[in-house]
Amino acid sequence: MSLRYGARSIRPRRNLYAPACFNPSQAPSIARSWQRWSSVAESPASERVLFPGALKSKFTNDLAFIRPAELEAIPTYRVMNQDGVVIDETRDLGTTDEEALTLYRKMICLSVMDLIMFEAQRQGRLSFYMVSTGEEGITIGSSSALDPSDVVFAQYREAGVLMERGFTLDQFMNQFFSNCKDFGKGRNMPVHFGSRELNVHTISSTLATQIPHSSGAAYALKMQAKLNPDLPGRIACCYFGEGAASEGDFHGALNIAATRACPVIFLCRNNGFAISTPTSDQYRGDGVASRGAGYGIDTIRVDGNDIFAVRQAIKEARREALADGGKPILVEAMAYRIGHHSTSDDSFAYRQKVEVEDWKRRDNPITRLRKWLEGRGLWDEAKEKELRSKVRKEILVAFDKAEKEKKPALKHAFSDVWENFTEEQKSQMEELRSVLERYPEEYDIEQYEGGLDSLKEDLKQ
């Protein structure tokens, strides 16, 4: 609301334009939003002055600063302890045995894929990779609690979300090898996935830029549900790390999501490090969760190594995000980044190997769920061995297949920049073709689908 112009009287609504998309039910809210506060002070004896910027604030005679360091830290919600024992047996777990087994298999598949791809990068067979080790519980757990129609915006350590949603091993490998079957047409670095079918927007390397996108997308979903009440409610879910939460886009996104009441879950993976930077150099407040209240956003902190806790928190967050016309929710999932930041990083340059080993052994989402499954008699060493070997084989088959595929056609260096090729692009493609034709020995064109022909053919996208 603009107070500068608050004194404006409300104009009688004009009915000159009454289009189909004009919603008459909104008239009262328009009027309300333009009304001026009735007065500055209600009465001389009032305990509150209605400063427009903080209507509920009472006066105090104590000169007291609020000291965040003295406040109790926001607690971390968990369902089972490190030994996979459910703490309150009387409460519904929210996950059946069958679901738990499925989640466990997906976490194993992701961790085996991480091992193989990390190694393949070390052998120079792909350019780059990022593992999810230690955060499988957050991505796979949260994804399983969303509806498949919910829209996902991810940072880059969320391969688990795609895997849970049904991105196939072939699709993963096509992306890693930038081959002609990659949805991104070989344009993006490895692990920058996207899928229209699975409602996952394509990942970009720029940190936090996706956070305001999720606010806008959530607003779009809310408006679409209003226009068509038969549609079931959908939300947006946005993933980011605690480092990305220091970017201005985090601030812009949470603020606009709150003021526009957008049905969105902001899911922060707080894994303790942003490349080499520990959280003590990242922020001095109580993590990322403590910021939610400042934006007027309902917030929860959850144990990211406890997949049941993650699922419960996200299910409830989703329900709340859709209630009463929509609102944003902030979830901070705590974890430890067990792997290196990426294949371009050696994390032992800034943290002790023993610390990492300790986390690996002491607590991680996979072993914790395994302990729970074993406690229920649903899992054992033989099943573990069999699953790992089966998954490994499947991944290697997909790996070989994808590695052998051709690269995307050369024209895709130019296509999709705009909806259609521009005249400038057409002349540049012609120029490139001419160079390739005259210097054939300087380029390896044959590995690109269609060779030179793709620059010659009728240039329709």
Place this chain on the structure above:
Amino acid sequence: MRALSRLLRLRNTSSTSRPSRCRHIRQYSSAVATARLNNSVDYSTTPLLNHTSQQCLSNPELPEHIRKSKTKRINLFQSVNEAMREALMTDERVLVFGEDVQFGGVFRCSLNLAEDFGTERVFNTPLSEQGLVGFAIGAASEGMRPIAEIQFADYVYPAFDQLINECSKVRYRAGSTGMHCGGVVVRMPTGGVGHGALYHSQSPESLFTHVPGLRVVIPRSPVQAKGLLLAAVACNDPVIFMEPKILYRAAVEQVPVDGYTLPLDKAEILKSGSDLTIISYGTPLYTCNAAIEAAEKDLGCSVELIDLRTIYPWDRETVLKSVKKTGRAIVVHESMTNAGVGAEVAATIQEGAFLSLEAPVKRVAGWACHTGLIFEKFIIPDVTRVYDAIKKTLDY
């Protein structure tokens, strides 16, 4: 900072619609008493605006049914308002938002839209350019057609990352998934206004014309603004739509009442000539026109004037064809010379019309300095500088 805009508007009005008073009262953009060339532009007589309904409807770019329809006399901010109203009425996916948009906008462009279409479709955002442009990209990615407003082009930089790394690249990186954010239109008032100083007079278009994936559009008049803005909303590529704010109230002409679009890839020849081509866009077109009138009278030459309209991707063919005919070219814009739009146009002319050139391509543009408040009239190209460039180029 934003409150300045109201001040700007008031001054703008008095100095442009009542030029006769300039001699008595010192105005920021007033003319010097002895000036022959540097007089205030008289928008009520300039041939660049349609002063009659007939003039307006004779435009061959308008669709047939529009050419048989009615017009009304409105200014540039009203035509932007008409375009957004038309877009909101005809497409339920259209949203209009930005800072102070709900009460009508600091330049009145969104006047009455919130009342007529509801605050769910026309609304204020928090004061965060990166937040609101990111919001627009997200909404467009899920099928809406957001028209986002940056209050002044000078404040677009916080959203630079969102526009360049995100908005322009969404379709490319999404590849065969077909996801895109086409439908995003980012409107922003741009250019000098006589007293905007450092942060209310910038013309940052060349920063966007260096970005593949974006379209950059600058209209010169109400008719153009309405048609190009409606085309931008309908376009499946993200569009940066820069509105010369000095023209918001100054440029008044007959505009078709109904909705229509103008092409986003065509320059327009405003006046044909045979000795020299001037290529420009936005406000300087009026300056160029005044300079051409004086030069043609004094020097007996014939100058062709081209409005680029779409600054990127731009219409190279129309420009090259003209320069091949005239053999001489001048590019005029407000933003500074170095790496400005003029550099690209001049280089393209050199490549595409080398054998026709009889003089070097001249650039008349802002100097390599910021727009210091009291120096603006020395920094932004005026009639005298364009006149002198015509003279020098013809004499070469």
